[in-house]
Amino acid sequence: MNKKEILEFITKNPIAYMATVDEAGKPRVRAMGTYKADETNGIIFSMQTPKDVYKQVKKNPDTELCYFANGIQVRVCGGLEEVTDQSLKEKIAEDRPFLKPGIDANGWGFVGAFKVKNARATVLDMSKQEPAGTPKTWIDL
Known part of the structure; x- marks a missing residue:
């Protein structure tokens, strides 16, 4: 897959498993819905700021998505x-109405929007038999 195909794959399959590290240095993984993935904006996520994932990302922004x-x-x-x-947050709230009660109660600070910087991707097609130890190809997004 090339960059365009990877971003199209993400758009068609927007649920990612996001890995972060908690305050004790332990790995944490959860399913997250990708808000947008394209060549103009890159990969965009939103998250609710009261959640642990937000605190983890603010402390250590390194992540891997699957x-x-x-x-x-x-x-x-x-x-x-x-x-x-702010216009991105408003668009996210419009597209994700489940955020509205939290925004109404807490203001716009309730929603955090994030872009994956310096994103690189590797693809594994499980229908193809690759020998163990085959080097991964990384594609800059």
């Missing part, structure tokens, strides 16, 4: 950088 569908695994590594664009 997307999977139909025997294809796409892993993306990079650093999460908070995006302060």
Whole structure:
């Protein structure tokens, strides 16, 4: 897959398993819905700021994401950088109405928007037999 195909795969399969590190240095993984993935904006996520994942990302922005569908695994590594664009937050809230009660009660600070900076991806097609130890190909996103 090339960059365009990877971003299209992510758009069609937006649920990622996001790995972070907690305050004790232990790994934490959870499913996250990708908000947007394209060549203009990169990969964008939103999260609720009261959640542990937000605190973990603010302390250590390094992450790895894993997307999977139909025997294809796409892993993306990079650093999460908070995006302060208010219009983006408003668009996220419009597209994700479940955030509205939290925003109404707590203000716009309830929602954090993040872009994956220096994103690189590797793809594994599980239908192909690759010998163990085959070097991974990393693609800059």
